[in-house]
Amino acid sequence: MAAKNALNITRQVKPLVSSTPLDARIRVLSLYKAWYRHIPYMVKDFDIPPSVNECRDVLRRNFKKNAHVKDIRVIDMLVIKGQQDLKEVVNHWKQPNHIMAKWFSDEYIEERPKDFISKFLSGHE
Template structure:
């Protein structure tokens, strides 16, 4: 039975057709965010310095550095562009930007007494 044909699924690219193009898009997005940080800090009056915001930007991009699938990279770039547009056009509020630091979140209680005192269980 040598007549078997392996089925290959062709996936349509979202934006990029090769890794170099996806890399250019990511670097372009990073630079766009980097250029807007001084304006964002001044306009939103957030209690973070420009260097702290730049560190957070670097951290956010580093969380996805192991992604190799071009479609996933393109979707992340699209989402990053949407976030940037919402931030620059002031469609977000100060609280939305501060959620990137997660300082207001408390860890969920794990043991019974903590859950009981918290009123969650």
């Protein structure tokens, strides 16, 4: 009896935005296109070191990283987060260091000096 009630509860869960997988796919592709179109402006406005092509490669990798997700609710959640990030970048609510940390975690960050002389000469400690 308890298992029957559990099945009814899971069936009552409604999708966040998309009602079908095709609808979710359309939302994902429109988010990808919006990011793809805004990348040249982002690179110019924030004056970040990577080129437009490098940023587009990172965008493609980030979307392919989540390509295995099939649950419509999870897809909707990821799309909403992506739209929020895009809005923050478009409205300049993010700073260049936020963009670099999220997109290029270790590629462009300079390694800190380890020995005493290097720390002293670079002004650390």
